Amino acid sequence: MCVSSAAGVCSSSVEQKIYVELNETVPCVRLLNATHQIGCQSSMSGDTGVLHVLETQSDLDWILSSGPHPPYMVIMETAFFNRSVMMRMKNSSRVSGVAVIVSKTGLAQNFSPHTTCPNQNTGVYGSELANCNVTVWNPLGNGLSYEDFSFPVFALKDENQTQVIRKCYEDHNQRVNGSAPHYPLCAMQLFSHMHAVTDTVTCMRRTDLQNRFSINPEVLCDPLSDFNVWTSTRPLNSSAKGHAANESVVIAAARLDGRSFFWEQAPAAEGTVSGIITLLAAIQALYPVTQEAPPPRNIFFTFFQGEAFDYIGSSKMVYDMEKNDFVIDLKNVHSILEIGQVGLHSGRSLWMHSDPVSRKNDSVNEAVSEMMNRMESAAAGLSVSVGHPSFSQPLPPSSLQRFLRAGPIPGLVLADHQKSFSNRYYESMYDDAENLNVTYPPGLTPDEQLVYETDAAKSLAEVATLVARSLYLQAGGENNSLSNITADPKTVAQLLYGFLVQKNNSWFRSLLLSAGPGPPQFYIGLGPRIHGPVHSVTRFVQYILANLTGTVTNLTESQCQNPSELSTENKDLFSYFWVSGPASVNSTGEPFCVRASVRLSEAVSPAFELLEYGSRNYSTWTESRWKSIRARIFLVASRELEVMQTKTQQNC
């Protein structure tokens, strides 16, 4: 095998007999901020270990102390993926990697790898209120996502592949009557070598040095970035930056992203999707009424990307507003309503969180109280009720905190939790459709599931109606138009299906070409320079907004791309989207042009614009680059051959 690869001859047939490549794996990657590195790292030529399945406590002792063939590659059952076991693995030299089996069997009652006090350093509060002194927002958090592991950790999501690994283990590595297994043993090799180290400052400095002095420059890390999506009931001129004359704006905000321990896995159902869907349905309910009976103030809807990583999107928007580089500025903002986690209220009340520090100012306090009263009156005819938590409790982690850093603005955060989060799987891989009780009866086709109204859909539609009516009142609208504002449960059901179960459904396909099966993942990613035009979730929200609020025009495709040539169309006020059209059985659908006032704004942390990589005020999160991430299993006949086998690379 070594001789043939030295001669350059393709040795894949021999390799295929030795190695079984595992294709369906999800790695944990390294992320860096101004001061630390988190995540996982493997050696440059991969980490190898003898397989051992961790199912019982005696397995743990075998791996950590008594097994005769260290280092071990641990196949971890779901129940053992918690902080105490992982920290013991981290401190042991006998573990060369971990592969976690992701399944619902054995899943604990709660699992949140996030910290107990999310985004505590980049919010608005100083030391008295910032460190969760009053309320611990995520008490079930074990902080695993923010630990630094020096071995690779992969997730095994595909059941068939896990079976292959188990079979290899059972055939060769299983202990017989308590005695150690003999060679040949089944081993696994994980490759996830990360290029960046230490922190963002170091990594950016080394990238700059490489670009200036090296013949073959390599980028070591990339800042997390993507786009925010915004729209407004009255179109705003996007070429006029800075203070907009005679505009008093009510901002309605939600977050667009989530994260988990593993790379690009973030179903974020309760944490993020509940807020997105509520705001989208509220926009759909509000739009026709605001065109017929426009309220005095403009309503500005925005979806912030990157809020999980120290408020990337909202800090960028506030920064642009302060620099007069955005369509409105902070003096235009009348008040802010943010939709937090609202999916788990199920018959209980919703809570309006406000900021006690800014409310010490009388005018702000009055404005916030008025906002709460309007919300309570909007909830009057609905089955959902609202309350407010104690006055001295600070705001939960929310984009509103970044606006408050710039100045006192009356604002509320609507959430389903009074004190700590109700979400038991906050920012984890298990915050999925089941966590929101979105389940469909068996035997439905995908198209039937798309429109099936679950209880979750109905309850979220109630919340959306509440939000829409409150926003209308807040914008100065009349009470008697309120009954016309109702969210459509069918839209909510479709959104739930598309965002939680299957993004490749007939509605999304009629808007734009979607990629791949399964639910969308809400991790922010690296943005347009690396991943192509726009991240898929941002794109979905953009096109759905255009679908819900836009008007169909009869422009041709070329006119749709260049509408400035036509005098009737205004590129400054509107965006134009070429949409595929609904497909039917016979045809693929006729595309058409939609005009909507939906826009994207860049969501990259101001720290990277200002080149302050060690900034304490802005997010400095970057993701490391890597060459290859893969996994393979094979049999080792002895310790010496194990070394030789791990060094064989694919030459073809």
Add this chain to the structure above:
Amino acid sequence: MDLSSVFFIGNIMNLERIPNEEKLSLCRRYYLGGFAFLPFLWLVNVLWFFREAFLKPTYTEQLQIKSYVKKSALGLIVWVAVLTTWITIFQHFRAQWGEVGDYLSFTIPLGTA
């Protein structure tokens, strides 16, 4: 390297047939050349002329050749000590020096501090 050049080097390396004055001038040239930050010249000088200087029966030029060899050896030891010390310090502390360490490096390893 073909066979003829191997023979050529072998003839040069073989000091038997070279007259003593030429041996002395070779040794001196290598000794002086080493001062141009070329310690390998001193290493070659020491290895090549060691037998000439200390193991052959005495001849007139041998005293000077001996002194050149000794001085080359001294210079070589100084260079080895300085380089070893610097390399050890750099390998050990480069990561801790942060920015300075990066500016002093030609290639920085990926993925490790």
